[in-house]
Amino acid sequence: MLTLDIVGCGEVAEQFHGPVLRHLRRTGVLRVEGCYDRNGLRARRLCGLLGAARWADTLPAEPAPGVQAVLVATPPGSHADLTLQYARAGRHALVEKPFVGHRGDADRIIAAARQAGSRVLVGHMRRFYPSVRIARDFFLAGGLGTLKQVVVTEGGRWGGWAVASNYVVADPLGGVLYDTGAHALDTLLFVLGADDDPDTQTHVTTVVRDRAEPSQDLRADFTIVRAGLGTVPVRLALSRTRALAAGVRLVGERGTLLVASGFATSPRLVLDGETFTLDRAVTGPQATDPLGAFTLEYLALADVARGSSGDTVLDARRFVTLTSLLDQLRSFSGAA
């Protein structure tokens, strides 16, 4: 049974991970050892909900001896330090998205984990959506032909979910780029197969944002350059102030592939104005609903903790290109 610490007991841990952790605890997949949050009340509340052994408002210097892994669900600015702390101590980690803010941090974490014999996974649960898996298989099989243009859009009016701090308007990693954009761009890179290719390059040419990071509305143009793909232009639009189309649109020579950002069982293919649903056997694990996608994250983590050396689509090394791209978009100042 996987023994887990939870660091960061805010809304994400409580609302999204909480139900899945309760289910997995009942079914004997895992148990929660400690719940830690600067806000002791939140830590205590999650501790009670999940039947954890302890809670505290500060993190112990070393993880308890029996702890095998950690869920890092704090605001993104602290992901790097917390993940490093556990990875160096030989513990596996599941880090909520976005992974970290800088390529250097990602490299350091991956190296530290390798040295300590631990594994780091990143919680991009959309990779388990059937629509995303089918789209990836279809694209990599050449279904679209030459890719000509990509459009990535996602946004909705900020609904005021109960963030425990003001990081969404104060932390440079708290804006729409790292919140929504991390999901949307990860879907793009995953579908293109560019997440697992260290030679993939991205070049940002334009960024228009409503304010310095953390921006709440961001538009950008960039290109993806990859062997076999050529140079593909991408238009990106993200917003917390407007409802935007939600998904990734791949325009190929044979048609347009639509991959919704929400949970869907299949992507859509548009050919000459007519739309078709792509539905076929998928390789690898896939969820039947959004909670199932969270469940698969933990099953991957439990696998890793059992010593499996097998590849998982959540391995940290698969998010290095995404981290670089987000960093480029965040720091872009106008000089292409």
Place this chain on the structure above:
Amino acid sequence: MTRSGGAVAVFGATSYVGRFLLERLSDRGFTVYGVARSSITADILLRGLRQRVNVCSPEDLDDTPLDAVINLAYLRQSIPVGIVRRNRMLVDAVHRAALRARAPRLLHVSSAAVFGYRLREPPRPGPAPRVSGDSYFELKGDAERRLLHRARSAPYVPAIIRPGNILGPGSPAWVAGPAQRMLAGKPVALVGKDGFSNATYVRNLADYLAHAAASPVAELRDFGAYHHVAEFSGIRWSRWFEAFAETVGVAPVYAEALPAATGGGRLSSLAGWAARAYRGGPLGVWMRRLLGRLPSDELGGRMFLRLKTGLAAAAVRRGQPADAGDAHYLTIVSAEHEFRSHTLKTWTPPVDLPAALADMRRSLADDGFALGALPALQT
């Protein structure tokens, strides 16, 4: 900031309608106070208006003299524990603000939904029947009654303003929502049920509210408490959807019937029974009322969280229940009755149908819904 047009406070300033209303009031020369409970939400959604509007918390209003208080705020249903109490506290807070400010007008923006999602007869501008079945319209109806009760002994003139379905650029429910459905291949309506849209265009609604805020008190009193704003009520949904589909570039899909099972249909045992009972039927109404009246303290929140995560954990085991929102949406777009406008005679909607359609189609293209175009590179 000048005070050529008087002063108005808008509660719920960060809502979708709020932004349009703040702009319209400012255009008309009012000194505008945009009241928002969350400074984070205000920072995200209202930053662009700070040059024209005083964004503040309810406490900041203090005793500022006002010509009108407009309430757009309502409670969302995230946690049902204590929601009726909090809903009434919200109405009371708006009432007290109007008293403190000696405002002669209080405009409370409610919804056509107080008659239920399925209109059983043509709604009339009067007290709404006590319909039940969903927290959203139960709370809207309760807020109307609470406000009118409070207003009996108040010096202000109350106006209950019920908009129809609010369409506009970026409207999450009725423009972006159907466009997203088209892209996802989800049905936009039912076959053979082309309902009345009962629509109001958001800029017209904002203009009406600004107009009412500036209207003589005697005119408001003579008109009566209930205003219905739905200047495009007679336009069928197909008219809007065809225009949107032309912009999106995808033919809309129509469903044969409403989704059969909603609300915990696939949960089993006690959890499933509780979920189904809570979402529908007389027992659900009773449970919602009971929970809604409980004190919304930490213990109540913890209990609800435990119940909610327990139900969700059951959903992990059994699969997610069908989406009740889908059935609500399809019910509304099948409306057999018209929610007709009943507005002050001195008001004329400033935006006509072609202009409204053009505005919304432009926003759909800018916001990435048009397959044949790139989203705008503007913020």
